[in-house]
Amino acid sequence: MxxxxxxxxxxxxxxxxxxxxxxxxxxxxxxxxxxxxxxxxxxxxxxxxxxxxxxxxxxxxxxxxxxxxxxxxxxxxxxxxxxxxxxxxxxxxxxxxxxxxxxxxxxxxxxxxxxxxxxxxxxxxxxxxxxxxxxxGAESWVADAAKIAAARGNGIFRVWSQGTRAWYFADLLGPPNYKVNESAAAMAAKWDDIADNPLIECVAPGMPALMGNPYPMEFVQVGEDIELRFEEFDVVRKIHVGGEFPDLANVEPSHHGYSVGHWEGETLVVDTFRVSWPYFDRVGVLQTENVMINERFTAEDNGNRLGYVLTVDEPAALVEPFVWDAYFVWKPGEEVGRYECTLEEWASTESTL
CATH class of the missing domain: 2.40.50 (OB fold (Dihydrolipoamide Acetyltransferase, E2P))
Structure with a gap:
């Protein structure tokens, strides 16, 4: 029409x-x-x-x-x-x-x-x-030829773009493949995508929802630790590799939690705890600070593909642990740009109904 x-x-x-x-x-x-x-x-x-x-x-x-x-x-x-x-x-x-x-x-x-x-x-x-x-605007991706020629990567340490066509774990053409309990479903039914959506207010999504965003991310070695830098909302996740495992009671909860990583061959395994972000997804399914998140990152196909398996255990909301088997791709020349989210007050985010 x-x-x-x-x-x-x-x-x-x-x-x-x-x-x-x-x-x-x-x-x-x-x-x-x-x-x-x-x-x-x-x-x-x-x-x-x-x-x-x-x-x-x-x-x-x-x-x-x-x-x-x-x-x-x-x-x-x-x-x-x-x-x-x-x-x-x-x-x-x-x-x-x-x-x-x-x-x-x-x-x-x-x-x-x-x-x-x-x-x-x-x-x-x-x-x-x-x-x-x-x-x-009809081209699917436009990159600078010089940047393509200069692009380099080593294992997982490069810029990755979303390969699985999904938005916060939901396939673009279908519903999400996770099951929530009745209590979580009832709370999600009250979600208002304008009034309740923190992303509209330039608040970056926390874990695990951050991993479903559509923009590039990059692994960077910083000493023994690893930073995972995202374009969306300019988020930087720190993954602690090596050293003693901390007493989690002394770790302050945060939106992206405390991440600990280790290598199993060519696979980086990351466990994340103490997440204070209140949402499992981005449409109102709640989670608690007891959520347990496990991730496995594996460079595949000579570094052209990053296998990714996310497992989220949150009995307060999920009927069973959620497993997201996804992948990212290396597009030589792609960069993690600046997001610099900015609110514009003249475009009202309030419903008139």
């Missing part, structure tokens, strides 16, 4: 959809069965993580000015499709197509932006152009 903004009355038209346990980051908010087109002038641009945001001013049927807030994918995703943010400026006339929010008036998850020069920008989940043959 396609709707033009001039005939659209957002408020009250879209029923509030129930939030499912397998919802993705803010995706449950948007009605993807509908595409709304908006034509107007860009009045604000925020080319920052966690989302690209545009404010577009258009003219309604009665001649009144309408202000639209438009949300695109994160900058971390945009730059991997060749988009820099320099393509759009305040004052530009644009046509935008996106999925309408079921929670906020005149708010779209934008997929297509048509510039006055005829160039179409693909800034959301849809990678097929809508209006133009001149397109930026």
């Amino acid at each position: 396609i709707l033009k903004f001039s005939s659209l009355l957002i408020a009250g038209v879209f029923a509030c959809l129930p939030l499912l346990v397998d919802a993705h980051h803010s995706m449950s908010e948007f009605d993807r069965s509908v595409l709304v087109e908006v034509e107007g002038v860009i009045s604000r641009v925020s080319w920052k993580n966690p989302h690209v945001l545009l404010e577009v001013t258009s003219t309604g049927e009665a001649g009144t000015l309408l202000t639209w807030n438009l949300e695109g994918s994160a900058v971390s995703a945009q730059r991997r499709y060749g988009l820099t943010g320099d393509e759009m400026s305040v004052g530009d006339m644009v046509r935008v197509a996106g999925s309408p929010s079921t929670r906020r008036d005149q708010y779209l998850q934008m997929h297509h932006v048509l510039l006055a020069n005829g160039t179409e920008l693909l800034v959301g989940r849809i990678r097929e152009p809508r209006w133009s043959n001149t397109v930026i």
Whole structure:
């Protein structure tokens, strides 16, 4: 279905959809069965993580000015499709197509932006152009040739990109494969993806949910220990290798916990304890500080693939230990960029319903 903004009355038209346990980051908010087109002038641009945001001013049927807030994918995703943010400026006339929010008036998850020069920008989940043959954003990955040629790695010590197409353990095309108990399911049913989502407030996800994020990570040797550096939210996990095992009662709980690693041949085995992050996933399944996390990282295929097995034991929420058998890939030239999450107060995160 396609709707033009001039005939659209957002408020009250879209029923509030129930939030499912397998919802993705803010995706449950948007009605993807509908595409709304908006034509107007860009009045604000925020080319920052966690989302690209545009404010577009258009003219309604009665001649009144309408202000639209438009949300695109994160900058971390945009730059991997060749988009820099320099393509759009305040004052530009644009046509935008996106999925309408079921929670906020005149708010779209934008997929297509048509510039006055005829160039179409693909800034959301849809990678097929809508209006133009001149397109930026259709390429699945754009890397600098010099960086590709200079890329080096040693075993697990390199930059890894997500190979398993998942978002916080949920397959992009299906539900998560973990089973929660009735109590945990009841709590998750109360989750509000706008009001309760800490990622929207630029709070980095803790363990184990951090491991399901879509952006690169890098293993770096620091003395005897290992750092696992993530692009998303600029998180750095420290993995303690060697030395005496600490008294966990003296370890202060933290969102990413205390990680201890050892080598079994070519496999790095990591156990993580004392995690204070309250969520197992990112849609409201709770966990306690008693959660036990085991990870196994193995460089495979001459360093082109990283096998990854995550096991989470949390009896307070899970019917049985959750095992996620996933993998990452080495893309020479890929880097762990800066995320620098920034809140924009002018784009409201509050529901109008």
